[in-house]
Amino acid sequence: MKDKKENKKRMNNYVRFSSVAIQMGIVITIAALGGDYLDEKQENDFPIWTLVLTLIAIFGSLYQVIRAVIKMSKENDDSKR
Template identity: 75%
Template structure:
């Protein structure tokens, strides 16, 4: 039988984790844009302010989540080495 190294398991786990975050990011940004578009149509805005604001909030929130996960992953890696 072929043994899988712990390092390879971590890589696959990180790949799965960040793939999931990417999917969440896409869904969140899409929902924010659709919700903003709906609000803009409801208020009959000439400039799509709600679409812009909600989409930007979703993007920054998603980036914050990614940065937080990368920092956590770095700390976990340092703890396992030390």
């Protein structure tokens, strides 16, 4: 019974982080495409908008991952008590 619960919790963690990874990819791609669009619209020689928006998306995504890991860690600590 305990092994079943543990396996289910482990699978939930895999699903949670798989969805976070997919979401990261989508957000970063949208930011890069949006930056490319703005750079073309402004006829920039250097792709400043692409760079800025992509970096913001990367840092935002990393923040989200760190927050999810901390939350999962707290949930695991609470369940062990």
